[in-house]
Amino acid sequence: MREGLQPVSPSTIARLLAREGDARRVADLIGESFDEAETAVAAFELPDESGWTVEIYFANPPIEAAVRDLVAHAAGNEAAAALQFEALSPKDWVAASLDGLKPVRVGRIVVHGAHDRARVPANALGIEIEAALAFGTGHHGTTRGCLTGFDGWWKARPARRASVARRRAALALDVGTGTGVLALAAARTAQQRVIATDIDHDAVTTARANVRFNKAGALVKVVHAGGLDRAEVMAGGPYQLVFANILMRPLIGLAPAIRRQLAPGARVILSGLLPAHARAVVAAYRGQGLRLLRRRTLEGWVTLDMELPGGR
Template sequence: MREGLQPVSPSTLARLLTSEADARRVADLIGESFDPAETAVAAFELPDESGWSVEAYFADPPDEAAVRDLVALAAGAEAAAALVFEALTPKDWVAASLDGLKPVQAGRVVVHGAHDRHRVPANALGIEIEAALAFGTGHHGTTRGCLIGFDQWNKARRAGGATLRALDVGTGTGVLALAAARAARLPVVATDIDRDAVVTARANVRFNKAADRVRVLQAGTLTRAGVVDAGPYDLVFANILMRPLIGLAPQIRRLLAPGARVILSGLLPGHARAVVAAYRGQGLRLIRRRTLEGWVSLDMELPRSS
């Protein structure tokens, strides 16, 4: 998934198609070499799995020879020669993001930007997220897949009884945590490795009046006290990527209550089988797989007898 936000009105785009390792090295070196207020750089896997792309946006036209020299240092002369520069037409990126954002609905939950507040049905549960932050990548299929999985779980679960608990791993803007807190009235722990994401999620939780139910923590693993002490969890969201999903499988398993539902996403179709295998290895079973807009989400469950 793409990381980072484009600067306001960039004038020039530099793009390189390459391997994952070279893409990350190039992105790191360019990011370290230019003023972050004037430049934004991202490395991300292409949706068709044909490789990785590096995109660097410059507020002012850069010294192209200097940029190529940096690419050569990071990935070699061949990559430097393959770097493509493109002049961009001035554009209001905030307005563009608002134009491209449509409300995302799953059951009663409708995730929307402020500009679409009037479009939320009277009987729906609206969750308002700042559009430029919540949907900067445009990968709506991952969030919507998780929301659909949550809605199906929420409708099927037994009413009453013990209080259920939820965990949102890689919460981002807090959308899924807010859905669980407001639609199912669950206490939720939400984690993210990125400090800016944690700040954003906390602001969204306050704005959507869920601060009494959602606790947002900065954490790169699931072993810190604030996460462990709040478990075990009956519902877990993890909308991230294949490698961290596989790596976190043992940690997630240790936090689950019997019968827990685990909703995983952020996966390309070719990645789903490996993730299913990792969680089956932890004793979970696959309940449902769905594909939306080219992204796969998986509903998995820990049997009550485990």
């Protein structure tokens, strides 16, 4: 998935500083009111604890009056008047994505850009990702939530690591791979094959370039696909691990297809969710026989660690 659900080449960003309750209500209402494929919204606490901010990304310029009306409904007229819109170009977005970003470390994995290559510790597993038309630099709460879930799963199951090495199936499937960061993290940590898919041609191109640059071409296969019925995906299963960092509606719609690709005992890490959406996704996967192990919230975004029982 593109970093934090942002659309490719967003044209406009709207920002609002608010109290926590207002910020959450605005984010929930905006998320429910706009097409998830065209608009993304996040609410998160500022690092200095001075308040909360709402960021709304629009793939196309919005009708500002309509957005302000929604904000007023959720948080009052004062908040609506305080909402600020800013036009972005693709160049502006890439620069903003890199500005001030430091390497992100989760366990042994360090995700970094070229400008921080020298800062990666010698004992770390460095994955170099540049901001591009596909999002996924590792800094957003959705990506970090998935990396954290993977790190915990990998460290907790040494016996499974040994058994995976003997299997002909791929270790993991990364649905909506974006830049390929999650697929790269799993493949390079485990030294096992991973299949990565994305519906977006730009994301597939970017992910393949990142796989080559990180010298993981023998481990990660990136497939252009909108579902899980492609021959390459089906041939790679059954999978011990599935990442799906996308959107609520596709996550729910893909639940049966993901279930069919799972090995007994498989872990499924789902993200790209606002808090108000998590319950529906949990219900969809419970309906497929999975159980919820952990709900993790980072920067206002929810990641779900789920498991298919069996295989122990």
